[in-house]
Each structure stands twice: as C-alpha cells, then as structure tokens.
C-alpha cells in the first residue's frame with residue numbers, strides 16, 4: 001500500500017516536501033494513467049503520494065491590470081467557467097478532455113506533467129506566460145519556455161510546488177486556435193496551433209504563435225514573432241512566406257500511431273498560413 005499524506009496548508013506541504021520525496025498529486029488524471037499497470041491492479045506508485053488539490057493557497061484566479069495569476073490546483077472547469085477569463089485563454093482549456101475530466105484536472109498538472117500533447121502549454125508559451133515555483137527557501141519565477149525543458153521534463157525540484165501560472169493580458173484583433181485529433185471529445189492532440197495578433201494603426205504590434213504536439217515541447221520563436229512587429233499589410237505580405245518556411249525548419253514531428261510526420265508538418269504549415277492570412281485580411 002502506498003504511503004499518502006494530505007497536508008492542511010501550504011506551509012505543512014512545503015515542510016514535508018523538504019523532509020523527503022513525495023509525488024505531488026493534484027487531480028490525478030495524468031498520474032492515474034501514467035502509473036497504471038494491468039487491469040484491476042493497484043497503481044504503481046513507488047514514491048509516497050502527497051495530495052495537494054485541497055490546499056486553499058494553491059487554488060483560485062487573480063486578475064491584475066496586465067495579467068492573470070492562476071493557482072495550479074484550479075481545475076480546467078473553474079478556469080473555463082470564470083467570467084473574467086477571456087476567450088483566448090479559455091478556448092484551448094475548454095477543448096481538453098471531457099467535462100468530468102475537466103472538473104478534476106488542474107492547470108498545474110497539465111503544465112508540470114509537460115506532456116508533448118499537453119494543450120495548455122502552447123497557449124502559455126505563445127502568450128509569454130511565466131511560472132512561479134515555491135519552496136521553504138522562497139520563490140523562483142521564470143518563463144514557461146524555460147521551465148519546460150523536454151517531454152515530461154521541467155525544472156521543478158522535489159521540494160518545490162508550482163505556485164502560480166502567470167498569463168499576460170492581450171487585446172487580440174485576431175485569435176486562432178486549432179486542435180486536431182481523431183475525434184472531438186476526450187482526444188489528445190495530433191497537432192495544435194495557437195496564435196494571437198494585435199494590430200495598431202494598420203501595423204502589426206504583436207504576433208504570438210505556438211505549435212503544439214509536433215516537437216517534444218511546443219514550438220515558440222520570439223525572434224520570428226519579432227520580425228512581424230511594425231509591419232504594414234504590404235510589408236507583411238512580402239515576408240510572410242519566408243517566415244512560414246522558417247517555422248517549417250523548426251518542426252521535428254515523428255510518425256506514430258496517430259498520424260504521419262508529413263501529415264502533421266504539412267497541416268501545421270497550412271494552419272500557420274490560415275492564421276497569417278487572417279491577419280493580412282484584417283489589416284487590408
């Protein structure tokens with residue numbers, strides 16, 4: 001039988017994490033799959049399990065002038081149902097899994113699990129989101145693109161919890177999110193494209209773009225995004241194809257049981273063009 005504990009508050013949680021290694025368990029919707037064995041057998045937890053989803057310090061959403069701060073154990077349903085959350089944050093979360101899963105699955109679990117197909121991560125990467133990690137020693141804040149270092153790999157230490165996901169606010173003139181899967185509900189992404197663009201005085205002021213489920217971590221290139229900034233419709237049209245081909249060179253999809261490398265990369269390029277064409281139309 002696996003040892004479990006349910007700390008009463010964050011201080012107790014961090015103190016216990018300092019004493020020994022615990023496997024943090026939020027909604028459990030990733031863990032119960034990753035730790036399954038054969039049908040009917042107990043989950044294969046070799047490390048003691050700490051239940052953290054009840055901790056009040058790890059739940060809730062705060063809105064500031066320039067950002068949202070979402071605590072990690074806030075469920076996907078709670079985020080989607082919160083009237084303050086704009087469509088460009090809600091949409092990818094609302095397309096994850098199914099209502100029963102979204103009622104227990106947390107944003108922190110999706111980020112910390114760092115699966116290649118995790119659907120909140122392309123949105124957080126694109127929007128230049130950050131994470132705050134907390135331990136007894138204090139807090140560490142970093143870009144989400146630095147925090148996630150590979151498939152199922154992050155910079156979190158055993159004595160830390162993810163404490164906040166910080167998502168800057170935008171006023172998108174164009175917002176595009178496409179998730180491709182084999183069916184509509186309860187399906188992991190074969191590919192997802194997330195993009196927002198802001199236009200000011202007929203010039204692009206921001207483009208934020210991320211491509212999920214192709215590479216071990218979502219593709220996000222600040223240098224390519226910056227090449228669009230300040231362009232008018234004519235200038236944008238002139239460099240669009242070149243930038244699309246540079247995104248192509250960042251892609252490293254593999255063929256697996258869900259679909260082929262060629263299908264994934266070809267479709268990703270088409271969807272990036274659809275997003276850029278919408279921006280073009282908006283500016284003309």
Ligand SMILES: Cc1cc2nc3c(=O)[nH]c(=O)nc-3n(C[C@H](O)[C@H](O)[C@H](O)COP(=O)(O)OP(=O)(O)OC[C@H]3O[C@@H](n4cnc5c(N)ncnc54)[C@H](O)[C@@H]3O)c2cc1C
Nearest residue numbers: 026027028029030031096097105106109110112118119162
């Ligand atoms: C049927 C089904 C459908 C699904 N569909 C989708 C989908 O469409 N898209 C998608 O992206 N995912 C999907 N998932 C995966 C899963 O539901 C999500 O990734 C979910 O957000 C995980 O959250 P959780 O709270 O259940 O994580 P848990 O399983 O509790 O934890 C996941 C990992 O995160 C760590 N962790 C959790 N919280 C913290 C914290 N605060 N600090 C440090 N570490 C932490 C845990 O230790 C663990 O390693 C699906 C799962 C199922 C079972």
